[in-house]
Amino acid sequence: MLSKLDDYPVHQTPEPLIHTASSDRNTYDRFWYNGHDKEGQYYFGIALCRYPNLGITDCSLSLVTEGKQCAFHASRRSSNEPSDLTVGPFQLQILEPMGKHRLVIDDNDTGIRCDLLFTPTTIPFQEQRQTTRNARHIVMDATRLDQFGQWEGAIHFDGKRLDIDARNSCGLKDRSWGIRPVGEPYTGGAPLDPRRVMHFMWLPLHWSNQCTLAGMFEYEDGYQWHSDQVILPTYNKPDLIPGMTDSGSQHWQGIVNHRLQFEPGTRFAKSGSLTMNNRHGESMEISVEPLLRHHMKGLGYQNPEWGHGRWQGELKVGAEFWKLDELDPLAFENLHVQQVVKARCGNDIGYGVLEQFHMGPYEPYGFTGYFDGYKS
Template sequence: MLTKADDYPIHQTPEPIAYAGSDRNFYDRYFFNGYSADGHLYFAAALGVYPHLNIMDAAFGVRIGDIQYNIRASRHLNMERMDTQVGPIRVEVLEPLQRLRVVVDDNEHGITADIIFEGRTPPVEEPRVTRRNGPRMVMDFTRLTQLGRYSGWVHAGGQDVHFDGRQVQGVRDRSWGVRAIGARDPQEAVPAQVPQFHWFWVPAQFEDRGVLFLINEDAEGLAWHKSAVIVHDSGRIDHIDTATIEVAYQPGTRWPVSGTITMGDGTRIDLKPGPKFFMTGIGYLDPEWSHGLNKGPLAIGYDEIVANDINEFKPPYIYVQAVTRATLTTSDGRVQHGLGSFESLSMGPHRRLGFTGFCDGTAR
């Protein structure tokens, strides 16, 4: 059961607040993304709390045109979890489970923002994620996801972009529990396993409903975690028992160029992703700014990515999101056009798709 307290970074276990342990890898995290329909603007923000490492970090990245501007920050938590600000970046809960604010204050790198997320749909509690590496639990967390729209402004690269909910929509999530954070474990479980992860996440919004789809597949191509939810503006929430996705890739990579989700209720969603946003910009897979690293009392970093120059599928650029045009066809043939984001991360073997190495690409 989700409660208003779940929008604050005070979790202690992978359960919602209503339920209490400790683990070195425990985390509590905010994530946001927003995008314009034409793909010109795409931003993402994250703030993570790691109570047993005594670290808090945050990041904000925005792609305007072909350039992605990224600012990242890390500080010692000092055991105060309610002070959700790291350097110039902060997250405010204005109305739990409905309205949140992300601010990037003035800084030497010239990237600032003040944006407000407002939920269009109620937050959805996804199925709890559990995953072991041999005897060791490496993932055990809960996540809530909420579709919505953004108002506010972003300044980066000398450009100002002002917007409201008619122009920029997106999604936000909150997750908490256990996953690999901070410095790598010096003694991992035996026998050692080849790193493998194959993941798609597609939140999308249509005229009278939203869709939340996710799937994790193992090295054999079998799904070990998946969820498909349709959230109607009327308030009805449909949890679909079965759903699959078929994806076509940019040759030589694992970046999607199209996809089709087929749900057990007869719904089909055709996906056409646009320009990529590289998740390394907000710390994911970034070798210097991985989540939970101890970078001292306060550290701030900045870089820029010329997105169209990234053509080789290799770390840290293998993890991407993309603004995506989506076409929903119901079982009775009705069609709605919408917008969403298409997140993908694939590394390691995948027998069904023919991947054998860590990040070899496809020929199709």
């Protein structure tokens, strides 16, 4: 079956592009964004994903401000056109590839709508491939690209309007594709060990004249099996960004050290430091101060109703609303968070997010069970 994308010289297999190279049910192709101000007054996240082997496309917008979180969700049967980036009232527009993107949510019954423009301030860069498996098959095999930028526009919610000013906003575009657990859990075959441990941290930051990213996956004993570290120059105007590569960028190879202090009874950082290390001896120590917490279930992660790739019907639109201080911090669906942070490195001050997902035992910080909180 042909699509508009087949008119471009981008084929990787003899099949039309609508047919994936892998028949794995967990194949996915996701757009993901975040945005926040520098004072931690608001945070929003955006996600849209197509699951070609499930025939589903879903999306979300999640906003935290004034101690509350609200989330718009929509899901539908995928169209036969992969370039169709709409789900009901939700529309993602790629105005320029690796450049400006626009997100629009038209009027709908949830009361959540928006018109937002993302403008990049750095080149895009590719993280290291992330691959894990269980006793029988691949669990995750994904590529991710990231690009820093800023936002402008407005979000309407709960009868209010939040204006997003490009002069005070920070943001990130995150594109990933490959294989990750999506849809309903697979229960076929002989039972596998249900024990799953996940320890992930990710720290993208905007500084005065550059952006940095440090990310890592670790096992329960603290062994770091994956890390990403990059330093990128920033540009005030998109026309100044030097295409797809930048001679001023640095991709470090080494371990990311971390020393975190957690909020008692939770798995959320209340302060800490992370140190980027290059194998050639360079290092960069960054302290972080969390300002605002966003629960990733607002974007479908571990969401019991709106989880990624779940069949909701031909088209379904809905919304959720939470008060942050009423959420159980140790419930499975609430473990995965991004915290808006103020960062310091020497005399420089930065702004960004610290993403954390700590599930299962974790020796470095004394977690012994799956959902126990930090004991001071």
